[in-house]
Amino acid sequence: MSLTGKVALVTGGAQGIGRAVVESLLQSSVKVAVVDLNQEVGCECKVQLDTEYGEGNCTFIQCDITDGDTLKDAFQTTVDQFGQLDIVVNNAGINNEKDWEKTIQVNLTSVIKGTYLALDHMSKEHGKRGGVVINVSSMAAFLHSPHQPVYTATKHGVIGFTRAIADASSLADYGVRINVLCPAFVDTPLLHSVENEANMGKFVKFKDDFKHSMNKFGVLKPPQIAEGMMRMIMDSSLNGAVMKITCSKGIHFHTYEPLSA
Ligand SMILES: NC(=O)C1=CN([C@@H]2O[C@H](COP(=O)(O)OP(=O)(O)OC[C@H]3O[C@@H](n4cnc5c(N)ncnc54)[C@H](O)[C@@H]3O)[C@@H](O)[C@H]2O)C=CC1
Ligand SMILES: CCCCC/C=C\C=C\C(=O)C/C=C\C/C=C\CCCC(=O)O
Helix, strand or coil: CCCCCCEEEEECCCCHHHHHHHHHHHHCCCEEEEEECCHHHHHHHHHHHHHHHCCCCEEEEECCCCCHHHHHHHHHHHHHHHCCCCEEEECCCCCCCCCHHHHHHHHHHHHHHHHHHHHHHHCHHHCCCCEEEEEECCHHHHCCCCCCHHHHHHHHHHHHHHHHHHHHHHHHCCCEEEEEEEECCECCHHHHHHHCHHHHHHHHHHHHHHHHHHHHHCCECHHHHHHHHHHHHHCCCCCCCEEEEECCCEEEECCCCCCCC
């Protein structure tokens, strides 16, 4: 897939993994809508991106992705401003075991909504030209970490939803590839939330165990995740693919046993 002239929307794009993805897209001459809850960080991000990549190539849209109408407006604003939509990265996520229902809303429900909105704007079913969606899960989807039961559940859910809707896209010829990316630990503000009782609730007592895991498995940098993301966006053979990124194996794909009768 050539990226020249394409338009992307990245949720949670103002910092961390999303910010690294936004920069990689801008480096490939993609126009980008940065959709994020955090007004202050989002505005700072926009100023820095304008300085580095030139004005008119990105926009910041303040949006709480858990508010369905606001998320819908963010998609429409992107299309109104840049004329089309080709790439959607449903990246925004939180770690909050205390307010675990919010974690489900942000990490799973909003990823589903973001995927359906992406299909509204890109699917051949709606007379559009096709495109690509990448949903961000986590290596937590392959573990059963006692520190983060609901976070883990949401990340399992993102994989299940993405593989199923990718099959639907293929069967119904939506022309939209839908893939999922699962990073191991990445050095972002989210990773430091494990220190806080406000995030971890009663599981905060496991924080030393968690730090032991980080030491054991290592911590990636956001540009390493952006590299995997760009591969998934550009490789037109990928639909329903589950990419893992770890310190030990780098970028690789999860494989599933075929079902037997
Ligand atoms: N940092 C890590 O170790 C790993 C992170 N991930 C996943 O990667 C994704 C990005 O995480 P990080 O960059 O680490 O987090 P981060 O906390 O650094 O950045 C997340 C961004 O999402 C935004 N956001 C949060 N709630 C939102 C909402 N309701 N509406 C709109 N924007 C919202 C935040 O304002 C922030 O800018 C998440 O889905 C996370 O679960 C996956 C594996 C490892
Ligand atoms: C333990 C509490 C974590 C709270 C959430 C904070 C960060 C989230 C991180 C992730 O999503 C990644 C979580 C787990 C997987 C990490 C590493 C597995 C590496 C496996 C390997 O290298 O083979």
